[in-house]
Amino acid sequence: MFPDDDDALMEELRRAAAVADPVPDLVLINARAAFATRDLDAQLAALVADSLAAAGEPAAVRGPGEGESLLLFAAGPAEIDLAVVERPGGLTLIGQLTGAEPTGCELERGDGHREPVEVDELGRFLISGVPPGPLRLHCRVAPDNLVVTPWTNV
Incomplete structure (x- = not known):
């Protein structure tokens, strides 16, 4: 044959x-x-600051018309600062990972779609055209350390 x-x-x-x-x-x-459940060993980052919650808006009611929100996630020495900005054509996520050397990041949406996120040498990233809805970030901050943000509705 x-x-x-x-x-x-x-x-x-x-x-x-x-x-x-x-x-x-x-x-x-x-x-x-x-x-x-393939990421069970991931360290879950805690949401430690939310500009909408500080303004009296619970995160669960985040939705269209909010303009911009700022989120801060922390897991050990690693922190992820994330600005969510409404733009024509979808949301823009502007972020920075500090306290660790990222070796790879992904954005996961509520529909299960994952896309790689390019992170520069200073830990900064920009993701455009993100549809509103639940999302979370997966960032490998060391070869054996994966940090995952909780699901956040944007």
């Missing part, structure tokens, strides 16, 4: 197995839940 024949055979076997013995829904649900 040639490699192309192997690929075709494997695809045919996948189709046959899917018809004859499909994966049960409960298995799929549990697999997704297990995948969602």
Whole structure:
């Protein structure tokens, strides 16, 4: 057999197995839940300051029309300052990670979509066109230390 024949055979076997013995829904649900817990060792950053809460607005009612809000998250020596600014075409997130050397950051939205965040040598980042809704940041601040902000509705 040639490699192309192997690929075709494997695809045919996948189709046959899917018809004859499909994966049960409960298995799929549990697999997704297990995948969602892959960051259990992450250190959860605490929200230590919120400009809307300081103004008497609970964070849970954050929504359109707020203009700009400032958030500060902390986990050990690492801090994430985040400004959320309303702009045409979506929200702009302007932030800085201090107290650690970021080796990689991601923005996770409520729909599960994750996108890499470019962080410069001073820990600054800019993310444009973010749709309103829940989000959180994942920042690796050392090879074995992942910091994750709590879900925040913007």
